[in-house]
Amino acid sequence: MIKKFFLIFETFALLCCLAPIVHSEFSLLGRAGERGPGAARLYRFLWIFWWRSRARCWYCCGGARYNLAGPLRGFVHGVRSEDGFYKVVQKDSNGDKTIVWFQLCEHMKFNHDPPICQRCESCGGPDHCGETCSALEAVTHSGFPLCRTLGFPSTTTFSLIDKRKPEQGLIVDMVANTSQDACSFSVSVYCKRTGQQELPTSVAGDGCHYTAVLKHPAGCPVVTRLDGGGLGWFSTLLIVLLCFLVVYMIAATIYRRKALGIVGVEAIPHMDFWRSIPSNIQWGVEYVIGKVTGLYRRVTEPSYMRVNE
The missing domain is CATH 1.10.287 (Helix Hairpins)
Structure with missing residues (x-):
């Protein structure tokens, strides 16, 4: 009975929180069956809510908590690039150029310098290349750049760089299970408490699985529980x-x-x-005062009874 009561109360509280948002959106729909600006905002709100529930950007391990997307001093967007993407360019001994774009915890956004390459169907297509994935590779052979998706926000996972030293930072892994192949991209976010962030200048990998290193204050954990302390149940x-x-x-x-x-x-x-x-x-x-006073009198007064003369 108690469990059922709490379930009903929790549902009621959730509906009370969502009702004003849903009401304000549906009030803009206009005629029945018309998909107006309010409907577009509602669909976008539901999409963002669903996507954020899948692509979380925090990690807890014991008494340490990491929030890569939380605002920090000097970094409003946390570990995420303010440009909407990170970019690493490198050349091999044969002169072939490899470009890797990536963003942590969300899909990339390109307001400038978008990727221009072939085979980008799994990451936005030729018109919006790079906008639906979180990591993309472009390898130029003989002047023709070919794209390969390396990761999606929904497949992002987190782990510690060193389980014995959680203060070092986190490893952010992304996987792309596309029809081409199952490539991946891994970023080691090392803790750097002072100074500016150190952007990755190179990537290492075999053409399908890449790794990079980023030093950022977001990689530093927040201690939420010490040994023998913290909030109990x-x-x-x-x-x-x-x-x-x-x-x-x-x-x-x-x-x-x-x-x-x-x-x-x-x-x-x-x-x-x-x-x-x-x-x-x-x-x-x-x-309480009356009870304590009565107890005190019974303890301190003599145990014999007073006799009337």
Whole structure:
């Protein structure tokens, strides 16, 4: 019964959070069956919500937490490139040029210098090459660049560079399971707490599996729990219950104001209960003081009975 109650309450809280967003989007749809600007924003919102649920950019290991996409001082987008992509160019001994574009935790965006190469169907096609994947390779042979997808945001995984030294940083792995082949791209994000980031100047690999090194403050972990410390299950439960209580109070107050027309402090649910809290606290304190005083008297007074003369 308790489990069912919490499930219903959690569903209600989630609907209360999403209802204003969905309502504002559908209000712009216009006529029934018309796909207007509101519908486009709603579809984009649902797409972004689904994509972010798959392509997370954080990692926890024991008492260390990494948030590669979180804003840092000097790095608003975290470890992600502000240009929308990183680019590494190198040549081999034969003069063939290899270019690797990549972005961490999301697909690449090209406002300038887009990839121009053949066989880009798995990463946006010839008109939007590089915009639907997170890593792309272009190898030029005899003046003809050929593309190969190396990774997608949805296949991104994380691991520690050294499990015994989590402060060193993270390894970000991307895989591209396309019809051509299953290539991959791996970036070792080393922790660099001071100074500017050190961008990768070269990549290593065999033509299908590449690795690169990036030194960035986002690779430094945030210690969330020390040995023998941190939040226990009871503290976490209290925080969750408090959050649910806040959501319930806000949603119920809005409902009572909009649907029932109640204004002022009376719109707050269970107002009689909240008003009785001070008097209940006073009564409880007086009750405890009376019990302690009575116990103290029984202990300190003589055990014989007083006889009337």
